[in-house]
Each structure stands twice: as C-alpha cells, then as structure tokens.
Amino acid sequence: MLDAAKPVARIDEATGRHTTGHEWDGIEELNNPLPRWWLYILYATIVWSIGYWIVYPAWPLVSDYTRGVFGFSQRAAIIEEMQTVRSQRDAQAQGLAKASLEEVRNNPDMLKLALAIGKAAFGDNCASCHGAGATGQIGYPNLQDDDWLWGGTLADIERTIRYGVRSSHSETRLSEMPAFGGRDGLLKRTEIETVANYVLSLSGKAFDPKLDLADGAKIYAQSCASCHGEKAKGNREVGAPDLTDAIWLYGSKPEQVIATIVGGRKSVMPAWEERLDATTIRSLALYIHSLGGGK
Amino acid sequence: MSSSQATPTSGLDAPLYEARKKVQPAAVQGRLRSIKWIVLVVTLGVYYLLPFVRWDRGPHEPSQAVLVELAKSRFYFFFIELWPQDIYVFAGLLILAAFTLFLMNAVAGRVWCGYLCPQTVWTDLFLAVERLIEGDRRDRIKLDAAPWSAEKVVRRATKHVLWLAIAWWTGGAWVLYFADAPTLILDLATFQAPLAAYASIGVLTFTTYALAGWMREQVCTFMCPWPRIQGALTDKHSLAVTYRYDRGEPRGSAKKNSALRAAGELAGDCVDCNQCVVVCPTGVDIREGLQLGCIQCGLCIDACDNVMSKLRRPTALIGYDTDENCQRRSEGLAPQYRIVRARTILYGLLVLGVGLGILAALSMRSFTGLSALHDRNPLHVQLSDGSIRNGYTLRILNKRSYARRFRISVEGLSGARLEIVGVTDGDAIPVESDDTKELRALLFSPRGARPEKSQPILFRIVDVASGESASAHDFFRAP
Ligand code: SF4
Ligand code: SF4
Numbered sequence A: 001m002l003d004a005a006k007p008v009a010r011i012d013e014a015t016g017r018h019t020t021g022h023e024w025d026g027i028e029e030l031n032n033p034l035p036r037w038w039l040y041i042l043y044a045t046i047v048w049s050i051g052y053w054i055v056y057p058a059w060p061l062v063s064d065y066t067r068g069v070f071g072f073s074q075r076a077a078i079i080e081e082m083q084t085v086r087s088q089r090d091a092q093a094q095g096l097a098k099a100s101l102e103e104v105r106n107n108p109d110m111l112k113l114a115l116a117i118g119k120a121a122f123g124d125n126c127a128s129c130h131g132a133g134a135t136g137q138i139g140y141p142n143l144q145d146d147d148w149l150w151g152g153t154l155a156d157i158e159r160t161i162r163y164g165v166r167s168s169h170s171e172t173r174l175s176e177m178p179a180f181g182g183r184d185g186l187l188k189r190t191e192i193e194t195v196a197n198y199v200l201s202l203s204g205k206a207f208d209p210k211l212d213l214a215d216g217a218k219i220y221a222q223s224c225a226s227c228h229g230e231k232a233k234g235n236r237e238v239g240a241p242d243l244t245d246a247i248w249l250y251g252s253k254p255e256q257v258i259a260t261i262v263g264g265r266k267s268v269m270p271a272w273e274e275r276l277d278a279t280t281i282r283s284l285a286l287y288i289h290s291l292g293g294g295k
Numbered sequence B: 001m002s003s004s005q006a007t008p009t010s011g012l013d014a015p016l017y018e019a020r021k022k023v024q025p026a027a028v029q030g031r032l033r034s035i036k037w038i039v040l041v042v043t044l045g046v047y048y049l050l051p052f053v054r055w056d057r058g059p060h061e062p063s064q065a066v067l068v069e070l071a072k073s074r075f076y077f078f079f080i081e082l083w084p085q086d087i088y089v090f091a092g093l094l095i096l097a098a099f100t101l102f103l104m105n106a107v108a109g110r111v112w113c114g115y116l117c118p119q120t121v122w123t124d125l126f127l128a129v130e131r132l133i134e135g136d137r138r139d140r141i142k143l144d145a146a147p148w149s150a151e152k153v154v155r156r157a158t159k160h161v162l163w164l165a166i167a168w169w170t171g172g173a174w175v176l177y178f179a180d181a182p183t184l185i186l187d188l189a190t191f192q193a194p195l196a197a198y199a200s201i202g203v204l205t206f207t208t209y210a211l212a213g214w215m216r217e218q219v220c221t222f223m224c225p226w227p228r229i230q231g232a233l234t235d236k237h238s239l240a241v242t243y244r245y246d247r248g249e250p251r252g253s254a255k256k257n258s259a260l261r262a263a264g265e266l267a268g269d270c271v272d273c274n275q276c277v278v279v280c281p282t283g284v285d286i287r288e289g290l291q292l293g294c295i296q297c298g299l300c301i302d303a304c305d306n307v308m309s310k311l312r313r314p315t316a317l318i319g320y321d322t323d324e325n326c327q328r329r330s331e332g333l334a335p336q337y338r339i340v341r342a343r344t345i346l347y348g349l350l351v352l353g354v355g356l357g358i359l360a361a362l363s364m365r366s367f368t369g370l371s372a373l374h375d376r377n378p379l380h381v382q383l384s385d386g387s388i389r390n391g392y393t394l395r396i397l398n399k400r401s402y403a404r405r406f407r408i409s410v411e412g413l414s415g416a417r418l419e420i421v422g423v424t425d426g427d428a429i430p431v432e433s434d435d436t437k438e439l440r441a442l443l444f445s446p447r448g449a450r451p452e453k454s455q456p457i458l459f460r461i462v463d464v465a466s467g468e469s470a471s472a473h474d475f476f477r478a479p
Helices: A036-055 A074-098 A101-106 A108-130 A154-163 A189-202 A213-223 A254-263 A278-290 B031-052 B084-108 B111-116 B118-134 B137-145 B150-178 B181-189 B195-215 B217-223 B226-230 B254-262 B299-310 B323-330 B342-364
Strands: A019-024 A027-030 B066-069 B074-077 B080-082 B240-243 B318-321 B368-374 B388-398 B404-411 B417-420 B429-431 B435-445 B454-463 B469-477
Touching: A074 A108, A074 A278, A101 A108, A101 A154, A101 A278, A108 A278, A154 A278, A189 A213, A189 A254, B031 B066, B031 B111, B031 B118, B031 B150, B031 B181, B031 B299, B066 B150, B080 B084, B084 B111, B084 B342, B111 B118, B111 B226, B118 B137, B118 B150, B118 B195, B118 B217, B150 B181, B150 B195, B181 B195, B195 B217, B240 B323, B299 B318, B368 B454, B388 B404, B388 B429, B388 B454, B388 B469, B404 B417, B404 B435, B429 B435
Parallel strands: B368 B469
Antiparallel strands: A019 A027, B066 B074, B074 B080, B240 B318, B368 B388, B388 B435, B404 B429, B404 B454, B417 B435, B454 B469
C-alpha cells in the first residue's frame, strides 16, 4: 500500500517509462496515458446525464419526484398506447359488426379477429360456469360437444347468448320441465323409477332389469313424449334434451335421472345482451361454434 | 507501444491523458501489400455485390441469392434455405468460425487482424483514398501543419466527401441483404423504403466513417478485446511478424555498418532507416519486439525487404518467425519451425469435424415437416353419439421452393375417423412454397371402441407428388 504521504514516481528500468508512483506489494503501475478523447467521452456522458435529469423524471423527493420538463411518465405513455390499440381494434371490429355471421366465418381475417375477441370474452364471462375449456359441468352444458339444447347453428348460439335462459330478458328462453315428483306430484315414486329406467335404456346406459321397460315406455308416452318427442329425440323449440344420446346434462346415474324427474331442472343463464356489446356477443358465438360441436 | 519514451522530468507531472499521436503511415509496395490488396478487393467486392446475385426461388420469394428475410424468419444462401428450426447450422457456423480463428492464431498469430478484419480492410481503403487526395505521409504531415488555405480546404473536403460516400455505400449494401436489392434501391431512392432501412444506413454510415476514417488504429489498441485475448491462443511456436534482432543488431547507418563489416567487426543488417516504422498503420516499432499494437499486417516486412534489396543484403530481416528462433540463431542453433503440433492438429481436426457436421446436417435435412399439438383443455370430449373426440393443432412445413400437396393420415387408433377442419374428406392439402400451414384436426374414436386412457398415435403426411413423408407422435386421450 501507499505508505508515504506522496507517492514517488520513477522511471521503470525495463520499459523506460515513468510510473504513476502507485505501488502494491512491489508491483508498480506504469503510466500509459489514456487517449484524451476517452476522457472527453466521459465528460460527454456526464453532460448527457444532466440533460436526462432535466428532461425525464429522475430524482426521488420525500413524497414526490422530479417530473422532468415534459412531464413524461411511463404510466401515461402506456395509457396512450392502450388507447391507440383500442381505437385501431374498434376500426377492425366495425367490419365485424356489419357482416353477417356466415360472412365473418368465411373471411379468414375477420374470423381470426372474432375468435380472438371471443376467446378473451369467454374467459372473462363464460368460463366461470362453462369451465376454461368450455367443457361445462353438471348442470352447465359442455360447449365442446355436439349436443345443443337450443340448437347449435351460429344463429342459434348467438340467440342463446343474447337472451339467456330463464333470464330477466323478455325474449328469454324457457324450458318447463315439471317437477313430476314433489311439487307437481304428477307421478308416483315407482312410476318415476320405472320411466327413469326406460330412458336410461334408450341411451344405452345401464338399467335395472327388474323394472319393466314396457311399463316405462307407457309412462313415457303419457307424461314425457309431448316435450321430448315420441322417439325421445328431444325438441329444440322448447329446449327439451335428446334422451337417446350419450350426453346427460344433469348426470346419467339412475339417482341423478330420478332426481331430475322428481324436481325438474331450472338452471339459469344470464341474457348477455344486457352486459356485452353486439360485436362481442357475435364473436362469442363464432368462438363457441368453432370449438368443434357447432352445426 | 511506440508512444513517446522521452524521459519526463517528473513522473507525477506526466499527464494521465494525452492527445492522439496521429499515425500517418507511408505507402509501401511488396508481396504482402499485394496480398492485402487482393484480400481487400475480394472481400469488399463480395460484400458490395453479393446482394445483386440472383437466384430463382419461384414466384413467392425474392430471387436473391443471399437474403435474410426477417418477416418470415428465413435465411437464403444460394441453394441453402434455413428456417428457424435450422438454428443449429448458424450455431455450427459460429463454432466453425471460432475454431478457424483459433487455428489461424496457432499458426500465425493475428493474421486475421492484419488481413481480414473489417476494421483493417476499411481503414486500408480509407487510407488509400486519403493518400490519393492528400498525398503520401510526408505531404500529409505537411498539410496537417500548414495553415488553412483554399487548397487545404478543397483537399480536406474532397477527402471527407469521398469517405462519407464510401461509408454511405457500406451502410447501403448492408440493408440490401434484408430485402430484394433492386426493389429496395428503388424504394430508397423514392423515399418509400421502411424507416428502419434509412436508420440502419445512417448508423452504419456514421460508424464506418468514424471507425475507418477517424479512429483507425485506436480501435485496435483501445477498443478491440482481441489483442488481449490472442495472447492465450498463441504459443512460442506461433509465427508472428518478428524483427530478427539476431541479424539486425547492432544497428547503425548503412555506411558505418558496412565499414565495420569490412573491418571484420560485428555489425547488424538494420540500417536504422525507420522505414518499418513509418509504414506501420498502428505506429509500432516492430524492432522493440512483439507488442499489443502490432496487427501482424506484414507491411513492415515489405518495407524492410525493399531497403535490404536496395542495399543488396539478404531480405527478410523482418519476417514471420518466432522470438525463440532469434534466440536459437544467436546461440548458433538451427531455427525450429513447428507448424504441425498438438494445438494445430487439434484445431484442424475440430474445424474439419464441425465443417463435415454442418455439411452432413444440411444434406440430410428434411424438406417436409409435421408437428402436432394436443388440445390441453379439454383433453377429450364425449359426443352425443357416444364417440370420443380429441382435438389437435397440426402444422405442416413445406421447405421446398415450390407448392406441394399433402395427404394426412393417422395410425394407432382402431376405427378412428380423422377430420381436418376446413378440408373435405380425403382432399390433399395445398401448402405454398417455403411456407407452413396450420390445421385443426379432430380425431374421433367411435362408440364402444374403448381406447386406452392415453393411447399413442402417429400423424403422417405424405406429399402426393413425390411420396415424401413426415410424421409426428401424439396421444389419444379417453375418459
Ligand atoms: S509492426 Fe509491422 S506487422 Fe505490425 S502492424 Fe506494424 S507494419 Fe503491421
Ligand atoms: S526497415 Fe529494416 S533496416 Fe530499416 S529500420 Fe526497419 S528493420 Fe531496420
């Protein structure tokens, strides 16, 4: 280390150059002067940084910070950017609002935009009931499959989203399955079990051989066929499900089917017209239709 | 380095910073200078002209032999076309370049610096221009010292205009590698080109002008890391531009030395004419031994050879040699040249190996590709007729420079039905040249088929025309 008050410079014998006088454990520092422009670049960066402090927010104060002469802030910049993006998207979405659903479907660019909007809107509004993958759960239809209570065409899907089911909208759709057991008391418990067994057999599910299928068919014809159809194929006009297919919205275990017949089912879907704009609803319809089950 | 060695009165008063000592290298003729000219013409010729070489790539791609297409992430090099998937080729080329540099270093030190480095090549070109306008070393030094006059202004202005023109054209050539050159030139001229093109030209014009015109040897001595690294890559057998002090010392004037020699006394060949120093583009005095500033350009060899020939003394007083050999000669031993040694053999084999590897990879590269991605949510869907559906995203890669048509099939799932969204059953799928096509595939397992919970399947595409095929593994999921 430097122990003398003033370092002593000398000429280094090997190189003939002078040293800076700095010495560490016998190793001396040669004075190889840096180029002067190097120093000027350092000065230039210092000047630059002062300019930077003046122009941009820089110094923290006790409860605030220096704001810079133009009042630049990253937050404001982001908000501005978001607005630009939004107005650009609005311009594109205008096309979506005007074209028919079929036209959008056949135009790859518009479809791409619609599917993007639809996907985002689905995540925000629909996923809580129908699941992130749109596969639903008991009582909430699976939107990926090809079974549609109210029809699976683009127009059908759009309508269902707009008006909802049992919603507050005047155009809402209603399916009126009576409570055959309790409240309405239309069928006795054994009859309900028999007819439940019968409809399960229609969709190829396991059924109880001790119960008479012919009896079940008779009860079905009297009480159920008016809505679900002679052949139990369902009726989309009234939202009556197909009882012969493999999909059971409220479950296909005998006790689940019996519970449906006993109490009826009254699930609700909101009318999205009241909350979402037309373009978003159309985009949602296109997105759901594209999931694989659309007709 | 050649910085002034005048003894300071007091070390502490010596400045820590100093003004640049301008290096004004003199012109020189000779063998190595000629090699440098040839290298300069070839490398700059390739750089400036390559974008104009045409190569037919069909109607969808620009007919440019060497092209970096950023929008589609493609790199075209004559018959080679690289996709982002071929990144390993680039990695291989970088490794190859590194090993080649190592090999060059092991054999002959910084030959890269002296002959091939862009900084050296452009500085050489700028120096040539300067010499043309302002004359050789002596004239330039005089002009520097002269007061401003009309003539000085004209010469200086001409020089800088020419420099800027070269710098501008250097930046211009660079951007031509990123778009169809003739079209881009037209766009540039009519102010239709993208802003990025103008900005790139601007930046490269400035850097070329500053680095080759003003900074010159300072880039090598102050900014470039290579001189510091290269010490680790050379050993005592690596050739380097060496002043053969065993032959040159003691130096003295031509007259004095020949008189000494005639009297049978010890005299060296160096006549202290300083020619080796004045031609040096980095201002090095090579007679002080190998040093950081020396870029191994060999111009001092040419200069000294010219002096020796004039004096009718054997040439090569300065030459590619090693310090060790100077030592050996002064001890009366024969010099040793060991180009072939463990280090060079190893680097050579590595260069060869990596090179062959790249060639093999390029020649075995497939022109057809398929990737499959299973839907994550849901993994499977049960349909009303009891069948199970899985969804996939398939991507077909057509790396050929012509459009092709593919048929898709699936293996591994009995009774499976494959549906491609937007494609009528069994139709071949067209894919444009040098393009990919993304498709949504739905795979159905019929009711009662009872597939495994997770059954391996294989998608396969076949080129209808050539039968070339590619496949991708995936799974069919069931409840
Ligand atoms: S010393 Fe010789 S080889 Fe080294 S840079 Fe100078 S001229 Fe070139
Ligand atoms: S050019 Fe040759 S002779 Fe002249 S000073 Fe240099 S080494 Fe000596």
